[in-house]
Amino acid sequence: MNLKINGKTLEFKIVPLTFVAKDITSIFFNKNNKTLKETFEHHKYSRLKLLLADKYKNHLDTKLGDFLKSLKQANDKNYLCFLNKYGDNNFCEFTIQDHLTDKGIYCYIKDDKIKYIGRCTDNFKKRINQGYGKIHPKNCFIDGQATNCHLNSLINSADNVKFGVYVMTDKSTVEIKELEKLILTCNRFEWNIQTS
Known part of the structure; x- marks a missing residue:
């Protein structure tokens, strides 16, 4: 999956999502x-x-x-x-097995369209396997992670969601944040709360 931004093409490598469970309630x-x-x-x-x-x-x-x-x-x-406004949604549990120690920009793709763009300044294992891919009870509350709940519930209800990474392991946190900001300033993605 490619994304053009300011005359540059970012190539996202598709990383398979492994689903452990779907339609987890309450x-x-x-x-x-x-x-x-x-x-x-x-x-x-x-x-x-x-x-x-x-x-x-x-x-x-x-x-x-x-x-x-x-x-x-x-x-x-x-x-x-x-609860936050997504805290009572149905969720899923999923993991990735590749690019675990990398960092950079990531996306969720459905029907060959990028639906969500995010940044990862630590590593994809922590961001996905311990974050978006597994909703913990605390995430559901008003002092929890509403974005994690929002995105996970969308993935749960969608078919054939793909995950893509644009690896920036050799870049600084500032560079990763700046690229994400540039992408979100120049584009609108349906699942990004701040741009919808």
């Missing part, structure tokens, strides 16, 4: 490292504390995932207040 049920009370004490949840702490005062010592599970099962939509 991942946030598994976030049980804090109670509801401890969650309310976090500054990101201060608004919810004002709105909901009194209503659910009998559940303050309940583990957060268990509490939200009980709300969802009771059809109490207040559970959604704790």
Whole structure:
């Protein structure tokens, strides 16, 4: 897959995605490292504390995932207040096996069109196998990784998504960020939240 940018052609190498699971639901049920009370004490949840702490005062010592599970099962939509806007989507789990130690620009492709462009300044293994490819319960919450949830749920619901890398292992973090910014300034991609 090629992308032309300012007279230069970037060639993305296709790296196979290996799917481990699809249509995973309610991942946030598994976030049980804090109670509801401890969650309310976090500054990101201060608004919810004002709105909901009194209503659910009998559940303050309940583990957060268990509490939200009980709300969802009771059809109490207040559970959604704790999640980012993609946190209750269906997700998948996938990995890559090639270019694990490389870094650079990556893309997700569907129907021979680039749908998403991102940057990786660390390594693709961490970015994909431990990031976008596996949604952890914490990602689903308002203080979690909304972008990871958004992209993973799109990949889950799409067919034949491909992953491409433009390797820049010999480049600095600044150069990688600048190239991503240039690409996103000159193009619009359907799955990039900041450009949609």
